[in-house]
Amino acid sequence: MKALPWLGGAALVLLAVGLYIGLVGSPPDVFQRDYVRIMYMHVPSAFVAYLAVATVFVTSILYLWRGRESYDQIAHSAGELVTLFTAVALGSGMIWGKAVWGTWWTWDARLVTTAVLFLIYVGYLLIRELAEDRRRGARLAAVIGIIGALDVPVIHYSVVWFRTLHQPASIARGDIQMAPPMVAALMINLVAFSFIYVYMLLTRLRLERLEAARAAAELSP
Amino acid sequence: MTAAVAIAAAYSVVVAGILLYLRRVHRRLREVEADMHALQSDAGPREPLTVR
């Protein structure tokens, strides 16, 4: 893809702008003070993880339905990105929690949901490795990709309600009141990270296609 | 943990994750491209079959 470097460049420019506003051009939070600025990288990471989950979901259905290899190739690439971005969201989230609340793990609903999501998509990748052959691995992974994605909203709400319905929110994160520059920084970074996601997906997809071509070439003498 | 340390650490986690992953993908891309070149040059000399 010729346009790929441009996409990467645009992403970096946007990210620079977003981070400038986020770090320098926006006020600190009333409650969390400057620690809130972690959100400008943490939230977009989680957002990309969900983008990747949606990608896996759609391409898995298409793969099972139509059988075209390209759908599976996109799904596999996106699956790796789910695990990467959930891991990164977890890491930054844990640092945030340690900094503001003093504990590495706060059992906050979103943190737990992200951890569960990470595990499901580790399973998604593992099944490809452990299956007897490539095609079966792809088909089984598609099943997991679909089930996992369908489950995400249910997991999210049940985890949130488990904590909040039963007891008045004592472990509340403390709603962050967002001043306009904060909203702007967050939005810009969400777009920047979306560009980064597409860039990474296309790069990984190119690798997937070349490796498939290599495998095919090695088989035929 | 001061805010500056926390922000730096959290941002580093995200950036490092992305960069390390991209590095791995690019490394594998170079390997694949090298292999493809090797395979093509293997097949190359044999291609033009002159009909006698």
Added chain:
Amino acid sequence: MSAWQRAAALARKDLLLEWRGRETITAMAVLALLVVLLLGFVIGADPARAPAITWVALALAAMLGVTRPTQAEIEQQALETLLLYPGSREHIYWGKWAAILVQLTVLLGMLLVVQGVLFNVDLWPKLPALLGVGLLGIVGLATLGTLFAGLVIHVRGRELLMPLLLLPVALPVVLAAVRLMEVVMTGGPGGLVWFGVLAAFDMLFLLVAPVLYDVVMEEA
């Protein structure tokens, strides 16, 4: 033979096989009991904790038992013969689902009794409601478990994959069942919400899982 008759015949066969040796139900019951004893002792036998401990035990035991009907068939190489029968694989799914559901219901009954005894909980007045909650929960576990059991047949590392797949995906079932059981036992808000979560979960996967079972059970 209609699809339902085939499914029922399959369920009967699985249950009959199980009845002969009762290995699976014994393994599940022992594991569940050990978990309850361990957790009850370590965390404390506060009656308020009873639903949570019960459902953790149930989920872990389900994880163990759900692979058994399919495993037994591989061991007797009956699976290939089964797959040769014409028609979609859905009736195989429902047959196994029904068999596992029966086994988990037995396990549920046992655990409710254990809960009553060990945690000093008065079950009798609330028994129908507790059974209802239990059934909603085990339907969720059975629905996903049957699908994943089929999924892991052709895969190495079954013992790792089954927990890794079932527990995260079935997490809402455990959470909702625990809260709903708490509401039944001690009153409190949120009953309708948790009932909704369980019902939604069950309905969603009762629709989706049998369809995906075909993919999972296909030949190489």
